[in-house]
Amino acid sequence: MPNAPRILRTEKGTPIKRARIGVGKDMGGILYLHRDYEPLLPNQPALAHAKRTLDAQHPGFQYNVVKAEKNGRHTFFNSPDFDTEHEPTGGQYVVTEGGRSAPGATGQLWHHKWMFVGDDYKGFNVDDSFDRSRRWLQIPGINFNHIGNPAIWKTKYVPRIPVR
Numbered sequence: 001m002p003n004a005p006r007i008l009r010t011e012k013g014t015p016i017k018r019a020r021i022g023v024g025k026d027m028g029g030i031l032y033l034h035r036d037y038e039p040l041l042p043n044q045p046a047l048a049h050a051k052r053t054l055d056a057q058h059p060g061f062q063y064n065v066v067k068a069e070k071n072g073r074h075t076f077f078n079s080p081d082f083d084t085e086h087e088p089t090g091g092q093y094v095v096t097e098g099g100r101s102a103p104g105a106t107g108q109l110w111h112h113k114w115m116f117v118g119d120d121y122k123g124f125n126v127d128d129s130f131d132r133s134r135r136w137l138q139i140p141g142i143n144f145n146h147i148g149n150p151a152i153w154k155t156k157y158v159p160r161i162p163v164r
Helices: 035-040 044-057 126-136 150-160
Strands: 007-009 015-017 025-027 030-034 065-068 074-078 089-097 100-109
Touching: 007 126, 030 035, 035 065, 044 065, 044 074, 044 089, 044 100, 100 150
Parallel strands: none
Antiparallel strands: 007 015, 025 030, 030 065, 065 074, 074 089, 089 100
């Protein structure tokens, strides 16, 4: 079933919408999407190679978000609060490239998680997530360079999110 057209705009008019493939958050040609939708990624051979590398070098690593880059690099994230928080954290990750991998962790927040999934996703209410994005985008003067920082986000912006 196709996803409903969902487009929001920043204060400056920049569109906030899903990637061209109908799901995923495209940030400068780097695509983030939930694991359930990875069959929609355009470079399936590169994804398969990355998953083999992940399985061989980090057996048992559980991921729920994939970051796919055009150069074939993939990052697999285990975002522990993806389904439960409005703005989940990236969490533990493994980057794979050219048959090698490197683990890491990030506490950066992800915004617009409705973009990572399709309208059919059952892990959280996609309509509520979209509405959350719509409401916080109404805050004037958002500094998008800092909203990934949990301390800044939670103290400077969350208290200013309009109530439904």
